[in-house]
Amino acid sequence: MSTSERVDPRSAAAFDAWYDVYRAAMDDGREYAVTWTREELRVAVLEESPYWTKELWAVRDDAGELAGAMVIELPMKDNTTVISPRIGVRADVRRRGYGSVLARTAADRAAQYGRTVVQSQLDVPLAAEHLAERPGEAAATAGQAFLEANGLEPANFEVHRILELPLAEAFLETLAAEAAEHHQGYQLVSWQDRCPDEFVDAYAALQSIFALEAPQGELEKEAESWDAARLRAVEEQSLAQGRHGWITVTVAADGTLAGNTELYVGEHAPGKAFQWSTLVSPPHRGHRLGLALKVRNHRELQRSHSEPLVVHTWNGEQNTAMNAVNAKLGFRPVEQSQEWQRRIAPAALISDRL
Numbered sequence: 001m002s003t004s005e006r007v008d009p010r011s012a013a014a015f016d017a018w019y020d021v022y023r024a025a026m027d028d029g030r031e032y033a034v035t036w037t038r039e040e041l042r043v044a045v046l047e048e049s050p051y052w053t054k055e056l057w058a059v060r061d062d063a064g065e066l067a068g069a070m071v072i073e074l075p076m077k078d079n080t081t082v083i084s085p086r087i088g089v090r091a092d093v094r095r096r097g098y099g100s101v102l103a104r105t106a107a108d109r110a111a112q113y114g115r116t117v118v119q120s121q122l123d124v125p126l127a128a129e130h131l132a133e134r135p136g137e138a139a140a141t142a143g144q145a146f147l148e149a150n151g152l153e154p155a156n157f158e159v160h161r162i163l164e165l166p167l168a169e170a171f172l173e174t175l176a177a178e179a180a181e182h183h184q185g186y187q188l189v190s191w192q193d194r195c196p197d198e199f200v201d202a203y204a205a206l207q208s209i210f211a212l213e214a215p216q217g218e219l220e221k222e223a224e225s226w227d228a229a230r231l232r233a234v235e236e237q238s239l240a241q242g243r244h245g246w247i248t249v250t251v252a253a254d255g256t257l258a259g260n261t262e263l264y265v266g267e268h269a270p271g272k273a274f275q276w277s278t279l280v281s282p283p284h285r286g287h288r289l290g291l292a293l294k295v296r297n298h299r300e301l302q303r304s305h306s307e308p309l310v311v312h313t314w315n316g317e318q319n320t321a322m323n324a325v326n327a328k329l330g331f332r333p334v335e336q337s338q339e340w341q342r343r344i345a346p347a348a349l350i351s352d353r354l
């Protein structure tokens with residue numbers, strides 16, 4: 001059986017060949033797949049970053065062609081017990097052990113970096129019959145069987161929802177008016193791409209608590225460590241990836257940053273928009289700020305993007321407040337985004353499993 005090889009993303013040919021296998025496997029059977037585009041991922045893996053490390057690995061078939069591809073992500077400033085591999089194998093060579101070869105490499109890298117928690121994301125389409133009656137339920141897939149065989153267990157479930165844009169201006173106006181009665185005293189402020197200097201520290205602080213405030217199920221996760229430098233680094237990387245952000249925040253009467261929401265549109269992902277974090281910090285909840293933030297941000301986006309776009313968002317099923325806001329806007333479920341996890345006892349770090 002073949003062994004894995006490290007892929008050097010600085011070689012355009014090597015990266016492109018790796019990406020073709022990875023992308024086909026990630027998109028397989030998924031009508032609503034939103035795998036990072038070639039250029040977005042290329043920028044992300046080429047960047048030397050103090051915040052995260054990304055490694056690319058591949059395995060070849062007997063003919064010397066790439067059979068499987070893996071990307072490993074390692075947070076470097078927080079959550080430093082975690083390693084996140086994503087493995088994909090060419091559809092015509094599955095069940096021949098190529099996925100397992102890459103899984104063993106992930107286990108080796110975990111040992112190398114001293115990581116004790118393996119987390120892997122898996123996107124599973126919601127079958128039509130489930131959509132009608134049991135929207136939380138997803139079909140059984142090869143990915144689930146594979147992760148189970150590698151000792152991982154499901155730890156968190158999110159629902160991937162979509163919404164067709166543009167939304168009617170009158171509809172947004174009605175929602176904005178409905179929310180406005182409840183959030184007098186709070187101001188909404190919007191910008192594109194670059195956070196104004198006056199908010200940069202407070203915005204980084206909001207990002208730090210986001211990972212803990214959004215429901216995470218059984219996932220082992222600690223607060224992320226954000227500061228102004230990290231926020232600027234992410235903004236710069238997004239622009240290098242051709243991604244443009246529309247951000248709206250809400251400011252309380254005392255000047256505190258009370259919440260935020262982000263929509264991104266990528267030059268390399270035409271027709272799509274992404275709803276990233278939305279957060280209202282705990283002391284400011286109950287004023288319909290979640291709805292107000294999103295409605296304002298959609299209006300801002302639509303001022304420059306009036307063409308049809310499909311916006312994608314992910315939320316925990318238990319996140320009732322956010323799901324209620326999304327339902328009002330008209331989002332509908334299309335996939336379950338599952339996060340699987342395995343804890344490795346430090347003594348067992350050298351193991352033949354993920």
Ligand SMILES: CC(C)(COP(=O)(O)OP(=O)(O)OC[C@H]1O[C@@H](n2cnc3c(N)ncnc32)[C@H](O)[C@@H]1OP(=O)(O)O)[C@@H](O)C(=O)NCCC(=O)NCCS
Nearest residue numbers: 025087088089094095096097098099100142143145146149
């Ligand atoms: C999941 C995936 C990577 C597996 O790759 P693979 O090369 O076929 O995996 P392996 O041959 O090493 O399988 C290892 C074990 O996983 C389990 N497994 C894998 N695919 C399975 C399937 N379709 N049905 C049942 N069990 C399966 C089995 O226990 C298998 O051992 P066995 O063949 O001896 O019974 C591949 O199906 C794929 O690319 N799927 C799309 C992307 C994806 O879902 N990735 C997982 C997220 S990390």
